[in-house]
Amino acid sequence: MAVKLRDIAAAAGVSVATVSQALNGYTKTGLRRETCERVRSLAKQMGYTPNAIARSLKMQRTHAVGFYTGYGYRDARDPFLGEVFTGIRRGCDDLKLDFLIHGDLGEGDDPEEIRVRLSNGRVDGLIVHTQPSDPVARCLAEGVLPAVAFADRQADLPSVVADDVQGIGLLVDYLWAKGHRRIAFLKSEMALVSVDERASTLASLVEARGGIADIEQFPFENPAVYLGALMERRERYSAVCCWNDTSAYRLLGACAELGVSVPDQLAVVGFDGLLETRLPARRLVTAEVPWERMAREAVRQLVQLRDGNPVPPLSVFPVKLVEGDTA
Numbered sequence: 001m002a003v004k005l006r007d008i009a010a011a012a013g014v015s016v017a018t019v020s021q022a023l024n025g026y027t028k029t030g031l032r033r034e035t036c037e038r039v040r041s042l043a044k045q046m047g048y049t050p051n052a053i054a055r056s057l058k059m060q061r062t063h064a065v066g067f068y069t070g071y072g073y074r075d076a077r078d079p080f081l082g083e084v085f086t087g088i089r090r091g092c093d094d095l096k097l098d099f100l101i102h103g104d105l106g107e108g109d110d111p112e113e114i115r116v117r118l119s120n121g122r123v124d125g126l127i128v129h130t131q132p133s134d135p136v137a138r139c140l141a142e143g144v145l146p147a148v149a150f151a152d153r154q155a156d157l158p159s160v161v162a163d164d165v166q167g168i169g170l171l172v173d174y175l176w177a178k179g180h181r182r183i184a185f186l187k188s189e190m191a192l193v194s195v196d197e198r199a200s201t202l203a204s205l206v207e208a209r210g211g212i213a214d215i216e217q218f219p220f221e222n223p224a225v226y227l228g229a230l231m232e233r234r235e236r237y238s239a240v241c242c243w244n245d246t247s248a249y250r251l252l253g254a255c256a257e258l259g260v261s262v263p264d265q266l267a268v269v270g271f272d273g274l275l276e277t278r279l280p281a282r283r284l285v286t287a288e289v290p291w292e293r294m295a296r297e298a299v300r301q302l303v304q305l306r307d308g309n310p311v312p313p314l315s316v317f318p319v320k321l322v323e324g325d326t327a
Helices: 005-012 016-023 033-045 079-095 111-118 135-141 164-177 193-208 223-231 245-258 291-306
Strands: 064-069 098-101 125-129 147-150 159-162 182-187 212-217 239-242 267-269 286-288 314-317 320-322
Touching (some): 005 033, 016 033, 064 079, 064 291, 079 098, 079 245, 079 291, 125 135, 125 291, 147 291, 159 291, 164 193, 164 239, 164 267, 164 286, 164 320, 182 193, 223 245, 239 245, 245 267
Parallel strands (some): 064 098, 064 125, 147 159, 159 314, 239 267
Antiparallel strands (some): 286 320
C-alpha cells in the first residue's frame, strides 16, 4: 500500500499540512529546520513517493522538461533567452513535451531543500544555464534529476556549448587583418564560464602574434562614462570585442552619443549573432552562434538521459563569422 502524507504525519507527530510543507521545500513557513529534516527522513525511510510523480504516468514521467538559470534573468524579451526558449519549445514540440521555466531553485542555501525541490516530480529533467559553483548544479551532478548544461559547460553534466575558442579565433583573425594590434575583451559583470574562455582565448591569440591584449569589465549600465574615459587614455586599444552582441550595441550607442567614429576611432565586434534589427544603419561584426539549434539538441539529449541512454559528455557547436561595418 502506498505511503500517504497522513501516515508520515502520524509517525512524526505533526499535522498533514506540516508534512506537506516540509516535503515541498517551503522555506518561509516558519517550520523549524529540525522538524523538516525529521519529516524528510521519515518519508525516505517509509518509501514515500511524492504526489506529483504518483499522478504522472505509470512510467513516472511528467512529459515536461524544465529550464533553470542561476543568473537571475528569465525575460523572454532578452535576445539570448528568446533564442534559447524558442529552441527548447520547438524541441519539446518535436517530442510532444511540455516546457517549464523554473524559478530560483537555489534561493536557499540548504542543499537538502534544493534536492527536495528538484525531485518533486514536476519535470523529467532540466536544461541548466548556471555556474559550476551553483548548489543546484552540484545537486544535479549527484543524479537527483536528469540534466544537461547549456552554453556554460559543467564538468559533471553533459554539456551543449558553442565553440567559443573558434569564434574568438575568427574575430581575432578579422581584426588582425584590419591592422589592429591592441585589442581588448570587454567581459560581463557576471561570471560565466563561456565568457571567461572567450576572454582568455583572445588574450592568448593576440599576444602570440605579438600584439597587446587587455581584458576589462564592461559597465553595462554606464557605457558612455566608460567610453569617455577610454578615449582619453594616452595608450588605448583600437578595437574591442564585447562579450555579447547586446553589450556591443550598447557600446555603439555610446559611440554615437559621444561622437566616436566607428570603426575609424574604435572598432567594435560582438559575439552571439543576435543582430539588432532596430539599428539597420550599423552591421555589427560578430560570431554567430546557433543557439536555437543547440537548445533543440539539449532537449533531445535530456530525453535520452531520461530514457537511460548515453549522451556525449560535451557537444560543441561551430560558429561562423558575420562581417559588418563596425570593424
